[in-house]
Amino acid sequence: MNRERYSDKLGKIKEAGNYRHLREMQFNGFLVHHDGREMLNLSSNDYLGLASNPALYEAFKRETDVEALAYSSSSSRLLSGNHAYYTLLERDLADMYTKEAALVFASGYHANIGILPALAGKRDLIIADKLVHASIIDGARLSDAEFARYHHLDYDHLRETLFKSREQYENVFIVSESIFSMDGDVADLQELCDIKREYDALLYIDEAHAAGTRGTNGLGCCEEQGCIRDIDFIVGTFGKAFASHGAYVACDDLFKEYLVNTQRSLIFTTALPPIIVAWTRFILRGMPARLPERERLAVIADRLRAALTGRGYVTGGSHIVPCLCGSNEASVTLSRQFRDNGFFVLPIRYPTVPKNGARLRFSLNAAIPDEDYDCLFDFIETSC
Numbered sequence: 001m002n003r004e005r006y007s008d009k010l011g012k013i014k015e016a017g018n019y020r021h022l023r024e025m026q027f028n029g030f031l032v033h034h035d036g037r038e039m040l041n042l043s044s045n046d047y048l049g050l051a052s053n054p055a056l057y058e059a060f061k062r063e064t065d066v067e068a069l070a071y072s073s074s075s076s077r078l079l080s081g082n083h084a085y086y087t088l089l090e091r092d093l094a095d096m097y098t099k100e101a102a103l104v105f106a107s108g109y110h111a112n113i114g115i116l117p118a119l120a121g122k123r124d125l126i127i128a129d130k131l132v133h134a135s136i137i138d139g140a141r142l143s144d145a146e147f148a149r150y151h152h153l154d155y156d157h158l159r160e161t162l163f164k165s166r167e168q169y170e171n172v173f174i175v176s177e178s179i180f181s182m183d184g185d186v187a188d189l190q191e192l193c194d195i196k197r198e199y200d201a202l203l204y205i206d207e208a209h210a211a212g213t214r215g216t217n218g219l220g221c222c223e224e225q226g227c228i229r230d231i232d233f234i235v236g237t238f239g240k241a242f243a244s245h246g247a248y249v250a251c252d253d254l255f256k257e258y259l260v261n262t263q264r265s266l267i268f269t270t271a272l273p274p275i276i277v278a279w280t281r282f283i284l285r286g287m288p289a290r291l292p293e294r295e296r297l298a299v300i301a302d303r304l305r306a307a308l309t310g311r312g313y314v315t316g317g318s319h320i321v322p323c324l325c326g327s328n329e330a331s332v333t334l335s336r337q338f339r340d341n342g343f344f345v346l347p348i349r350y351p352t353v354p355k356n357g358a359r360l361r362f363s364l365n366a367a368i369p370d371e372d373y374d375c376l377f378d379f380i381e382t383s384c
């Protein structure tokens with residue numbers, strides 16, 4: 001047995017400045033405690049501040065018989081784990097998306113590593129944006145289909161590739177995120193719908209960072225850009241703006257039935273706890289009323305971009321705001337500077353992002369008060 005192989009590799013990871021460790025954190029609403037310091041949490045995906053809203057927990061308890069809901073489902077959905085709340089949640093999702101069906105999963109990772117391998121086989125092509133999330137890449141690799149990438153947001157490149165190769169395949173799956181997790185930039189979903197029609201393809205959009213944060217009713221960029229009907233698979237997660245856990249796909253009846261019968265990451269895993277499914281449904285039903293929070297996020301993001309640009313940083317994004325630093329070392333130093341001053345914002349380094357594309361990644365939270373954001377903007381304007 002060769003243990004050195006693992007310690008050598010860890011040494012190389014350290015040398016490259018990419019060593020990761022699990023921080024022990026404590027939370028107090030949108031504040032985070034770490035290393036004896038209290039900081040504003042700008043590295044969480046609680047975009048609407050719902051996870052840090054105790055009043056919401058109280059409202060849930062008033063409205064729901066929580067005593068009757070277990071903290072474990074103790075079984076797969078296909079055995080005895082399919083609590084009645086799953087049916088209610090899936091019906092609500094399908095109704096809100098005006099799709100025939102919806103299917104809920106244990107996490108976004110389970111959704112992305114399971115749906116594509118279930119649906120795409122040997123005669124098919126999966127073609128994905130170069131910057132899609134690791135879970136989508138893992139899903140494509142697990143499938144028997146051919147896997148290709150197009151340059152990030154470069155729809156001419158996507159068209160070119162399909163023009164050359166479409167005829168070789170039976171089914172083609174075009175896959176993109178709507179808001180990209182590392183850069184916060186937004187896909188042109190109308191354009192992707194046009195391409196899908198031109199090339200008789202299926203369109204799979206991961207709305208993990210847009211569900212709850214975009215669209216009048218919080219359904220995501222597919223709602224905002226008016227193309228719910230044309231997207232075959234709308235995937236969203238509940239662990240971010242929804243302040244819960246799990247994920248879903250909105251699709252048609254045939255695909256739901258097929259996934260229930262073939263998707264390994266649905267069949268061979270324990271169902272979500274009933275209390276979580278009920279909580280998710282409670283949050284989902286309140287999502288349309290959260291337009292003011294969604295609008296506030298956009299305003300704060302614009303202010304943050306203005307402050308960063310004013311100091312010469314390259315930025316962009318949406319409510320996920322990148323601040324490009326160049327080298328891994330530069331991003332680590334800048335992150336430390338922010339943390340020393342009460343702002344918990346973490347560096348994202350190569351190889352998660354391209355070489356010399358290291359950045360800080362600000363994840364904004366609509367519940368953080370203006371005074372706290374003012375402190376952040378003052379700090380950037382005077383000290384960064």
Ligand SMILES: Cc1ncc(COP(=O)(O)O)c(C=O)c1O
Pocket residue numbers: 107108109110112133135177181206208209237238239246247
């Ligand atoms: C785009 C995208 N898809 C899927 C996931 C995975 O979701 P989950 O955390 O529910 O497994 C993430 C997680 O960050 C993500 O950013």
